[in-house]
Amino acid sequence: MLQSKSNPTLSKSTGLPRKRFYRARAHSNPLSDSHFPVPVSPSHVDYSLSYPLFFTSSDQADSSRKIKFADIGCGFGGLLISLSTLFPDTLMIGMELRDKVTEYVKERILALRISNHSQYQNISVVRTNSMKYIPNYFEKGQLSKMFFLFPDPHFKEKNHRRRVISMHLLDEYAYVLGIGGIIYTITDVEELGDWMKTCLESHPMFEALAEEELEADPVVKLLSSATEEGQKVARNGGQTFQAVYRRVVPSQ
Amino acid sequence: MEEDKHMEEGETEKGLEVAPAIIASHPTQNSVSVAVGSDLRVFDLRGDCPVNLVDDSGGPMHNDSIRAIRYGASGKRFVSAGDDKLVKIWSAETWHCIHTVNSEKRVTAVAISNDDLYVCFADKFGVVWGVDLHALDDNQTLVNMKPSPMLAHYCSIITSLEFSPDGRFIVSADRDFKIRVTVFPKKPLDGAHEIQSYCLGHTEFVSCVAFLCTLDYPHGLLLSGSGDSTVRLWDISSGSVLDTCEVGAKAGLLESNGSEEDSSTVTDLCVIPGSMFVAVAIQSLQGIMVLSCDISARTLCVAKVVSIPGENFIPTSLGCSSSAELLWIVTGVSNLRGFDYPSLARVRVISGFKKGNPDSSIVLEDNEIPGGEKLLEKLQGTISIEENVFSAAAEAVKTAMSNLLLKKQYPSERREFRKRTRNDRKIKK
Ligand SMILES: C[S@@+](CC[C@H](N)C(=O)[O-])C[C@H]1O[C@@H](n2cnc3c(N)ncnc32)[C@H](O)[C@@H]1O
Numbered sequence: 290m291l292q293s294k295s296n297p298t299l300s301k302s303t304g305l306p307r308k309r310f311y312r313a314r315a316h317s318n319p320l321s322d323s324h325f326p327v328p329v330s331p332s333h334v335d336y337s338l339s340y341p342l343f344f345t346s347s348d349q350a351d352s353s354r355k356i357k358f359a360d361i362g363c364g365f366g367g368l369l370i371s372l373s374t375l376f377p378d379t380l381m382i383g384m385e386l387r388d389k390v391t392e393y394v395k396e397r398i399l400a401l402r403i404s405n406h407s408q409y410q411n412i413s414v415v416r417t418n419s420m421k422y423i424p425n426y427f428e429k430g431q432l433s434k435m436f437f438l439f440p441d442p443h444f445k446e447k448n449h450r451r452r453v454i455s456m457h458l459l460d461e462y463a464y465v466l467g468i469g470g471i472i473y474t475i476t477d478v479e480e481l482g483d484w485m486k487t488c489l490e491s492h493p494m495f496e497a498l499a500e501e502e503l504e505a506d507p508v509v510k511l512l513s514s515a516t517e518e519g520q521k522v523a524r525n526g527g528q529t530f531q532a533v534y535r536r537v538v539p540s541q
Numbered sequence: 542m543e544e545d546k547h548m549e550e551g552e553t554e555k556g557l558e559v560a561p562a563i564i565a566s567h568p569t570q571n572s573v574s575v576a577v578g579s580d581l582r583v584f585d586l587r588g589d590c591p592v593n594l595v596d597d598s599g600g601p602m603h604n605d606s607i608r609a610i611r612y613g614a615s616g617k618r619f620v621s622a623g624d625d626k627l628v629k630i631w632s633a634e635t636w637h638c639i640h641t642v643n644s645e646k647r648v649t650a651v652a653i654s655n656d657d658l659y660v661c662f663a664d665k666f667g668v669v670w671g672v673d674l675h676a677l678d679d680n681q682t683l684v685n686m687k688p689s690p691m692l693a694h695y696c697s698i699i700t701s702l703e704f705s706p707d708g709r710f711i712v713s714a715d716r717d718f719k720i721r722v723t724v725f726p727k728k729p730l731d732g733a734h735e736i737q738s739y740c741l742g743h744t745e746f747v748s749c750v751a752f753l754c755t756l757d758y759p760h761g762l763l764l765s766g767s768g769d770s771t772v773r774l775w776d777i778s779s780g781s782v783l784d785t786c787e788v789g790a791k792a793g794l795l796e797s798n799g800s801e802e803d804s805s806t807v808t809d810l811c812v813i814p815g816s817m818f819v820a821v822a823i824q825s826l827q828g829i830m831v832l833s834c835d836i837s838a839r840t841l842c843v844a845k846v847v848s849i850p851g852e853n854f855i856p857t858s859l860g861c862s863s864s865a866e867l868l869w870i871v872t873g874v875s876n877l878r879g880f881d882y883p884s885l886a887r888v889r890v891i892s893g894f895k896k897g898n899p900d901s902s903i904v905l906e907d908n909e910i911p912g913g914e915k916l917l918e919k920l921q922g923t924i925s926i927e928e929n930v931f932s933a934a935a936e937a938v939k940t941a942m943s944n945l946l947l948k949k950q951y952p953s954e955r956r957e958f959r960k961r962t963r964n965d966r967k968i969k970k
Contacts (some may be wrong), residue, residue, distance in 0.1 A: 330741035420695045422619065424739040456732060457693035493734055530799040539735060
């Protein structure tokens with residue numbers, strides 16, 4: 290077990306990290322400069338640190354295995370944890386800007402790995418500004434799913450460029466997603482929902498999933514239920530607005 | 542808020558910032574242009590006379606530091622742009638300003654597409670805009686020449702924009718360490734969404750990029766210079782680095798006074814067309830370094846250092862024509878305070894690259910430069926410059942280059958103070 294006696298940030302009963310020790314300010318400004326390390330390129334990302342069971346230093350045979358899912362602005366990590374057991378062989382990563390929140394998710398995953406032997410080895414979290422450094426983490430076409438769940442709304446017009454979905458940032462997401470890869474977005478803010486949908490709809494490299502496809506995809510159900518933010522919205526009986534799009538080859 | 546703030550603060554410091562002198566040479570050496578501060582100076586080498594710029598575009602003349610000047614590959618057009626948010630498109634034949642585009646933000650880099658049909662410029666927020674020039678040829682009214690956003694580097698200042706030799710890609714380099722290669726689409730004003738690759742490997746800002754191409758390699762290989770003291774060679778279709786040349790180490794060895802840490806920053810690159818040589822300007826080097834590229838082995842190595850003795854001549858910008866007779870070099874800054882000269886620009890020329898052997902290159906004396914004194918008087922603003930101005934300018938040159946390339950660092954107390962005074966940070970119970 291973890292040294293829960295000596296570590297007051299872990300709950301005595303569950304061994305899981307207690308959220309109140311990891312509280313941070315509500316919003317981070319994604320434009321401020323980095324005070325965290327950034328890998329020079331995707332080949333510099335050290336997988337053995339994030340997924341030690343998949344990449345033991347002695348066994349590098351698995352080096353062809355790459356991260357496939359990215360949860361952007363993962364917050365407290367609820368989605369990763371749900372996806373982990375649903376896709377046990379898929380490597381996934383959460384990207385989070387807030388330091389304390391990232392630390393919380395790290396502890397949470399470590400604790401889960403310990404209490405559920407051999408599970409949760411495929412998920413990890415990294416502190417970074419996804420709006421600047423996605424190309425440093427993923428190669429062209431590497432990802433098959435990207436998640437943007439309940440992103441910060443940045444209401445003011447002059448702050449729209451801080452939104453994590455925009456025409457320009459979709460270019461980068463289209464670059465790291467393989468053909469057929471899926472981008473999942475959801476929000477409880479109607480205006481932001483419209484914005485994300487409009488951006489995706491106007492982008493030549495994305496196409497909406499059909500209704501049947503949405504129903505058949507087990508991941509879609511998690512969008513509103515798996516994350517802390519989603520659960521909060523559900524508790525308050527709030528409406529949600531989702532947009533799920535597939536990466537396609539641009540026509541012409 | 543740091544980056545956001547300083548970008549906005551920057552807007553108010555109009556005219557106070559010191560800008561390095563920049564130079565460009567016409568592709569077939571019909572003319573040479575120098576910009577220092579808001580002053581654009583052109584010398585007509587064909588006609589052997591200074592050029593009088595005529596502006597009938599109805600827009601204002603430049604009134605703040607010019608940050609980028611470029612000739613189009615065909616030699617028909619020229620663009621100048623900078624801190625005054627004006628992008629001026631000139632005829633490089635008549636030197637009339639054909640059109641003035643207003644940018645919302647200061648402009649940091651410009652490029653003209655190989656077919657002369659588009660001008661692209663990058664603004665302080667990292668957005669690259671496209672302007673359609675079809676209307677210029679058709680003599681249509683220029684109403685639809687408003688710039689459209691094409692692509693963006695998220696809040697990183699773009700230092701260099703280049704079209705690939707085959708015109709298929711536009712390359713943008715930034716003050717973080719990124720080089721982005723984007724497919725230049727058929728309808729660029731609808732956005733350039735398809736990223737071909739990222740060339741990642743530099744560990745400091747990328748200051749300059751240039752293509753090297755030959756008849757055998759028409760797609761060309763990309764070269765980039767950086768604050769990490771290296772010049773790198775890239776395959777843009779995959780984004781992979783082919784070779785890395787540590788120019789810092791070499792420059793340090795050669796420079797007796799190169800003791801400072803930042804002294805081997807690469808500030809500019811210029812491929813000598815039709816040759817395998819690349820001229821490199823380095824922050825501490827009085828002269829240039831010549832690299833030689835073996836295109837089939839895909840390697841890059843130092844061939845020679847050409848020093849420019851006396852004068853404290855550290856180049857701020859390089860230019861070369863595709864006829865490649867001469868390498869044009871300038872050093873200088875705008876706003877030299879406390880001197881008789883409001884600004885400094887000194888032009889030197891290196892000749893002899895055509896021979897294919899860098900050893901045959903020589904620094905021309907002033908009277909050997911085409912255009913001679915007339916040219917120097919136009920481009921420098923004066924024929925001769927006193928020694929003490931150079932030593933005074935050396936510091937200013939350095940400051941101007943670092944302001945251009947380095948991000949502003951905020952003292953940590955100020956950052957902490959800002960954090961503490963944020964409302965949303967106050968502990969919620
Ligand atoms: C409202 S929360 C939603 C968290 C989580 N997805 C959920 O549904 O519970 C948005 C999260 O995005 C993070 N974030 C905002 N901008 C970011 C950026 N540029 N890079 C990484 N994370 C970012 C914030 O720190 C915050 O944790």
